[in-house]
Amino acid sequence: xxxxxxxxxxxxxxxxxxxxxxxxxxxxxxxxxxxxxxxxxxxxxxxxxxxxxxxxxxxxxxxxxxxxxxxxxxxxxxxxxxxxxxxxxxxxxxxxxxxxxxxxxxxxxxxxxxxxxxxxxxxxxxxxxxxxxxxxxxxxxxxxxxxxxxxxxxxxxxxxxxxxxxxxxxxxxxxxxxxxxxxxxxxxxxxxxxxxxxxxxxxxxxxxxxxxxxxxxxxxxxxxxxxxxxxxxxxxxxxxxxxxxxxxxxxxxxxxxxxxxxxxxxxxxxxxxxxxxxxxxxxxxxxxxxxxxxxxxxxxxxxxxxxxxxxxxxxxxxxxxxxxxxxxxxxxxxxxxxxxxxxxxxxxxxxxxxxxxxxxxxxxxxxxxxxxxxxxxxxxxxxxxxxxxxxxxxxxxxxxxxxxxxxxxxxxxxxxxxxxxxxxxxxxxxxxxxxxxxxxxxxxxxxxxxxxx
RNA sequence: UCCAGAGUAGCUCAAUGGUAGAGCAGCCGGCUGUUAACCGGCGGGUUAGAGGUUCGAGCCCUCUCUCUGGAGCCA
Numbered sequence: 001x002x003x004x005x006x007x008x009x010x011x012x013x014x015x016x017x018x019x020x021x022x023x024x025x026x027x028x029x030x031x032x033x034x035x036x037x038x039x040x041x042x043x044x045x046x047x048x049x050x051x052x053x054x055x056x057x058x059x060x061x062x063x064x065x066x067x068x069x070x071x072x073x074x075x076x077x078x079x080x081x082x083x084x085x086x087x088x089x090x091x092x093x094x095x096x097x098x099x100x101x102x103x104x105x106x107x108x109x110x111x112x113x114x115x116x117x118x119x120x121x122x123x124x125x126x127x128x129x130x131x132x133x134x135x136x137x138x139x140x141x142x143x144x145x146x147x148x149x150x151x152x153x154x155x156x157x158x159x160x161x162x163x164x165x166x167x168x169x170x171x172x173x174x175x176x177x178x179x180x181x182x183x184x185x186x187x188x189x190x191x192x193x194x195x196x197x198x199x200x201x202x203x204x205x206x207x208x209x210x211x212x213x214x215x216x217x218x219x220x221x222x223x224x225x226x227x228x229x230x231x232x233x234x235x236x237x238x239x240x241x242x243x244x245x246x247x248x249x250x251x252x253x254x255x256x257x258x259x260x261x262x263x264x265x266x267x268x269x270x271x272x273x274x275x276x277x278x279x280x281x282x283x284x285x286x287x288x289x290x291x292x293x294x295x296x297x298x299x300x301x302x303x304x305x306x307x308x309x310x311x312x313x314x315x316x317x318x319x320x321x322x323x324x325x326x327x328x329x330x331x332x333x334x335x336x337x338x339x340x341x342x343x344x345x346x347x348x349x350x351x352x353x354x355x356x357x358x359x360x361x362x363x364x365x366x367x368x369x370x371x372x373x374x375x376x377x378x379x380x381x382x383x384x385x386x387x388x389x390x391x392x393x394x395x396x397x398x399x400x401x402x403x404x405x406x407x408x409x410x411x412x413x414x415x416x417x418x419x420x421x422x423x424x425x426x427x428x429x430x431x432x433x434x435x436x437x438x439x440x441x442x443x444x445x446x447x448x449x450x451x452x453x
Numbered sequence: 454u455c456c457a458g459a460g461u462a463g464c465u466c467a468a469u470g471g472u473a474g475a476g477c478a479g480c481c482g483g484c485u486g487u488u489a490a491c492c493g494g495c496g497g498g499u500u501a502g503a504g505g506u507u508c509g510a511g512c513c514c515u516c517u518c519u520c521u522g523g524a525g526c527c528a
C-alpha cells in the first residue's frame with residue numbers, strides 16, 4: 001500500500017512498513033548511507049529517506065539522481081536532525097525510472113522564463129507544485145461557494161455561433177478547406193461557428209428559469225494581447241442571478257472574492273507560505289486584509305474625480321467618458337483606497353448592449369472589481385430586462401436583434417431584473433498567489449504565437 | 454499591434470573592437486546525520502540567425518526570430 005507523503009508527514013506516531021513513491025529531489029551521500037529527498041506532489045514538503053548501503057535495492061543508489069522515480073519502503077521515525085520532524089528509514093528501495101543526466105530541473109532556483117520552456121516538467125518544482133495544488137483547491141472552492149448558495153452549475157457551449165457583445169476576436173471553428181468564407185452554409189454547423197468568448201448570454205437563459213446559476217469553463221479570445229495577464233485560452237466563472245439588481249451583484253462579487261481569499265488562507269497554508277517567501281512577501285497580509293475589510297464602492301464619475309484630484313500625472317490623462325486606463329485602476333486600488341474597489345455606473349458609450357441603462361440615460365449598471373496588483377478581476381452588470389430598451393441598446397450599438405432572437409425572447413416572456421458577472425479564474429489565482437504572470441498559473445499557456453505542449 | 458529592453462556553456466551571468474570566462478549543474482575522486490551539503494579534479498561554446506563595417510566583431514550597423522517589461526483590448 002502506497003502512502004502519500006502528505007499523510008506520512010502528518011503522522012502523530014512512528015510507523016513501520018510505510019511505502020512512499022515519488023520523484024527524487026536530491027540525494028546526499030554520507031559514509032555508508034545516503035539521504036534521499038522524495039517528493040510526490042501531494043504536498044509542498046519532501047520526505048527524507050535514509051538509505052543504508054546494505055539495504056535491498058541500494059545498489060541502484062547511483063542512478064537515484066534528481067528527477068528519478070522511486071519507491072521506498074521503511075519505518076517512519078522521528079528525525080534526529082533539525083529540518084524535518086519525520087524521516088523514513090528505508091528497508092527497501094526500488095528505482096522505478098532513471099532520470100538522464102540531462103534532466104533540466106536542478107536543485108537550485110530557476111527563472112520562471114526558463115521553467116515555461118519546460119512546462120511538462122515544471123510541475124515537479126516547488127513553486128509550480130504549489131501553484132497547481134492551489135489552483136485545484138480553488139476550483140473546488142468555486143463550486144462549494146456557489147453550491148452552498150443554491151446556484152445551479154450550467155455547462156454553456158464551447159462552440160457558438162453568437163458573438164457575445166463583440167467583446168474580443170473569436171477563433172473560427174470550421175471543417176472547410178480552402179476559402180472558408182466562400183460557402184459558410186456548407187460548413188459543419190451550416191453556418192460560421194466560433195469558440196466561445198463568454199457563456200453569459202446562455203447563462204442568462206438558465207438564470208431566467210433556475211434563478212441562480214453559474215458557469216465555470218474554458219473561454220477563448222483570439223486577441224493579439226501580449227501581456228502578463230492575458231491568455232488566448234483561460235477559465236472563466238460567470239454567475240447569473242434572476243431577481244437581482246446591481247447592488248446584489250456587487251454583494252455577490254465581494255462575497256466571492258472574500259471567500260476565495262479565506263479559502264486560500266485556510267486550506268492552502270503551506271503553499272501560501274512558499275508564495276509569501278519566494279513570490280510576493282505581501283500576499284498573506286493582502287489576503288487577510290481582503291477577508292476583513294469591506295470593498296470600497298465608487299461610481300465611475302466619482303472615480304474620475306478622484307483621479308483628477310490626485311495630482312498624479314498618468315501616462316495617459318484621465319478622460320471623463322473614456323475607459324479607465326490600467327494605470328488609473330491601479331492608482332485607485334493600490335494607492336488611493338489601498339483595498340479592492342468596485343467601480344460602477346459607467347458611461348453607456350463604453351459598455352456593451354446588454355447592460356441596463358440607468359435613469360440618467362447616460363450610464364449603465366456596469367461594475368468592475370479592481371484589486372491591487374492585478375487591476376480588473378471582475379466585470380459585471382445588471383442586464384437590460386426591458387424589451388424596448390434592449391432593442392434600443394442594440395440599435396445604439398449597431399447590432400441586429402434577429403441575430404440574438406432567443407436572447408431578446410427572454411424579455412418577451414416573463415422578463416425579470418437579473419445580474420451577473422464574469423471573472424477570470426487565472427486572474428483570481430494571480431491575485432491569491434502573488435504570481436505575476438498568467439502563464440504561470442495555467443498548466444499549459446496558450447498565447448499569441450505559442451501553443452507548445 | 455505599439456514602445457522599451459534582452460538573447461554568450463544545461464542554468465544564472467561576466468568579458469575596453471584584440472586568445473570567450475566564472476558560479477551552479479554534470480562526470481570522476483574525497484569527506485561528512487546531510488538539509489540549495491562541503492573539498493579537489495575533468496569535460497562543456499556555430500556568442501539566437503542572416504548580412505554588413507573593420508586588419509580584427511560577443512561588442513558597431515541593418516534585417517529576421519524568440520523572450521521579457523510596459524501600453525492598448527479585456528477576464
